[in-house]
Amino acid sequence: MDFQTLALPESGVSGIAADALIVVLPATGDLPSFGGVVDAALADALKGGDLERKAGKSVYLPRVAGVKAGRVVLAVSRDASAKAFKSAVASALAAVKSGPAKHVAVVGGDASAAHAEALAIAVGDAVYHYSKTKPSAAPAPALAKVSYAVPKSAAAAAKTGLGVGAAIVSGMDLARECANLPANYATPTYLGEQALAMVKTHGLEVEVLDRKACEKLGMGSFLSVARGSEEPPKFIVMQYKGGAKKDAPVVLVGKGITFDTGGISLKPGPEMDEMKFDMCGAASVLGTLRSVAELKLKVNLVGLIPTCDNMPSGKATKPGDVVTSMSGQTIEILNTDAEGRLILCDALTYAERFKPAAVVDIATLTGAIVIALGHHNSGLFSPDDALAADLLAASAAGLDPAWRMPLDDEYDDLLKSNFADMANIGGRAGGSITAAKFLQRYTSKFPWAHIDIAGTAHRSGAAKGATGRPVPLLTHFVMSRAK
Ligand code: BES
Ligand code: MN
Ligand code: ZN
Numbered sequence: 001m002d003f004q005t006l007a008l009p010e011s012g013v014s015g016i017a018a019d020a021l022i023v024v025l026p027a028t029g030d031l032p033s034f035g036g037v038v039d040a041a042l043a044d045a046l047k048g049g050d051l052e053r054k055a056g057k058s059v060y061l062p063r064v065a066g067v068k069a070g071r072v073v074l075a076v077s078r079d080a081s082a083k084a085f086k087s088a089v090a091s092a093l094a095a096v097k098s099g100p101a102k103h104v105a106v107v108g109g110d111a112s113a114a115h116a117e118a119l120a121i122a123v124g125d126a127v128y129h130y131s132k133t134k135p136s137a138a139p140a141p142a143l144a145k146v147s148y149a150v151p152k153s154a155a156a157a158a159k160t161g162l163g164v165g166a167a168i169v170s171g172m173d174l175a176r177e178c179a180n181l182p183a184n185y186a187t188p189t190y191l192g193e194q195a196l197a198m199v200k201t202h203g204l205e206v207e208v209l210d211r212k213a214c215e216k217l218g219m220g221s222f223l224s225v226a227r228g229s230e231e232p233p234k235f236i237v238m239q240y241k242g243g244a245k246k247d248a249p250v251v252l253v254g255k256g257i258t259f260d261t262g263g264i265s266l267k268p269g270p271e272m273d274e275m276k277f278d279m280c281g282a283a284s285v286l287g288t289l290r291s292v293a294e295l296k297l298k299v300n301l302v303g304l305i306p307t308c309d310n311m312p313s314g315k316a317t318k319p320g321d322v323v324t325s326m327s328g329q330t331i332e333i334l335n336t337d338a339e340g341r342l343i344l345c346d347a348l349t350y351a352e353r354f355k356p357a358a359v360v361d362i363a364t365l366t367g368a369i370v371i372a373l374g375h376h377n378s379g380l381f382s383p384d385d386a387l388a389a390d391l392l393a394a395s396a397a398g399l400d401p402a403w404r405m406p407l408d409d410e411y412d413d414l415l416k417s418n419f420a421d422m423a424n425i426g427g428r429a430g431g432s433i434t435a436a437k438f439l440q441r442y443t444s445k446f447p448w449a450h451i452d453i454a455g456t457a458h459r460s461g462a463a464k465g466a467t468g469r470p471v472p473l474l475t476h477f478v479m480s481r482a483k
Contacts, residue, residue: 001127001169003120003162005155006105006147013038014067016149019101021069022092024085024108027055027076034107037066042074051076055084060095071101077108083399085109086118093126096143103145111150113161118399119148120165121472124172130180130465164295168398168475171291172468175283179458179466183259183276188234188307191256191279194286195236195305202240202293209235219306219346221325225339226308228263228316233308235347238285240293240301243483248357249300250481251446252289252474253347255340255363256282256307263310263336264318271460278340280457280466281362282307288474295475299482302354306343310336322420326350327442332420340365341438342424348442357481358387358447361439362470363454368431369405370455377403378456378470381436382449391449391477398472402451405433412437 009015012035013023023034025042033039041064045051051059055078062071075092078084089106096104104123109115123146131137150158178186178194192208199206214223214235226233236256243249257278261267267275285303292301317323321333323342326349331342340363351359369379380395380402382388388404395402411433414426422441426434436450451470458466 001123001166002145003166004145004147005158005162006149007155008107008149008151012036013107013149016069016105018069018103018105018147020071020073020096020099020104021067022073022075022089022096022104022106024075024077024088024092024106026080027053027078037064038072041067041072045074056087056091058088058091058095069105071096071099080110082114082118085115086122086399089119089122090126093122097126097141100142102142103147104143105147105149107149111148111154111158113157113164116148116158116161117165117168119146120162120169121399124169128173128176132177132181133185167291167294168472170294171287171471171475174290175280175287175471176466176468178283178286179277179280183309186258186276186279187231188256188258189232191258191282191286191305191307192234192236195238198238198290198293202290204289204293205239205241207237209237217350218324218326220323221331222306222308222343222346224317224321224323224333225310225342228311228313229309231258231309236303236305236307238289238303240289242292242297243300247300249302249354250478251302251304251351251354251356251359252285253304253344253351253359253361254282254285255279255344255365256305257340257343258307258309260310260337260339261312263339264312264316265335265337266312267337274458274460274464277458277466278364279307280364280453283466284362284453284457284469284471284474287468287471288478291471291475292478295479297478297482299478301478302356304347304351306347308343310339329422329441330420332417332423334423335425338424338435341435344439345442348439352445356446358449359443360391360449360451360474360477362451362474364457365452366432366435366454369452372405372432373403373455375455375459377401378473379403379405379432379452380449381405381407381452383407383440384447384449387447387449390480391473394476394480395473398476400470400473402470402473405436407433407436407440
């Protein structure tokens, strides 16, 4: 997708050469002027009842006399926020993307960097198109170029915002594509290849450790999850070195369960297919590394991805088995379906060698976070108030909602085991919190946060598919740590 700014003509927007023109207007207050012809069409649509000045409403007008663009979409924004602008653009794009328009111009919003970024991400969401394993898929949308028409004085800021948005879209697309790909394609080996491909395309340093190398490192917890599968596990280490040598890196750790059957603690059948999305944390790490590399941020960033299938078999880990993690702490596996924490804990211990400024793990970790927060907010856990505040600020800037959850020590007692240093489950109550408490036991050496994305990384039902979240949040967080 080609994103550009366009100088808003003084004569109004009717002369803009594009295949479609999206005009975003506010739901309340005075109507801004877009120039005679468009103002008249807008007044007419409002008067005729074709358009209501209510958030989310839009109307599609083909061939408006006197307007150069072949189609005009008028879309109403709830307020002046970037969030409202983004959803107005999204509703307008729904009408345009199935048509022949290749070049869409957008006018409205405040032309700030934030609005420009929101525009780019709305476009990325609208045109993302999965076809890899679906030969009968409809052709990809024709849309190839988007111009944001802004006053000259705002052009520089808008251009910056479009650039950030384009990089985030690029990372989200990688995350969506990896996550949507079925588990018989998106194996641990495939994820390793995706990472290795970024050595050439994005100048990353990448190492893919195999089972033997992980054994040598003592990753007994990670490997206990991989035991039941014929598919070889991988531990992916990616480094982007945009900062000074002495700058402590940010480390992102992504859960890469390429399929979660539950293991011997087998999941029920319905919707089990969605457990191919259990590598969305890993996908968001791959995506964020791509975004950050494309933005050429002056920062050091490490991505760690422990990845394997969680399968039942004669070799699989059994409930009650005790394993030794890389940290030396032992774990009684009371439920083999609580496997995410078992692969993440060894990755967190591995992260110590980078002497990180901060470590953030991202995981489709618990069904309990979906009960707590639904599908809107990701769950953010951190004992470090400053780090939590930075991540919440990044969440707000990226329009990628997250809500802070508690980590009181009292929850930790639920992980007691008679046979090991800890159990891998803490019971049904507060399930997403005890999962986070488990991880916290591996994070004494660095500032740490955990993001549970089980409710936000993918959708079910008719819109089944990966969302690309939380790449916007993570990219903004890394931007906030860059020089
Ligand atoms: N991958 C699941 C969590 C999940 C659930 C992700 C729904 C996306 C949608 C995770 O490995 C899991 O199975 N968690 C268990 C933990 C329990 C056994 C303590 C859960 O949430 O039920
Ligand atoms: Mn599980
Ligand atoms: Zn899982």
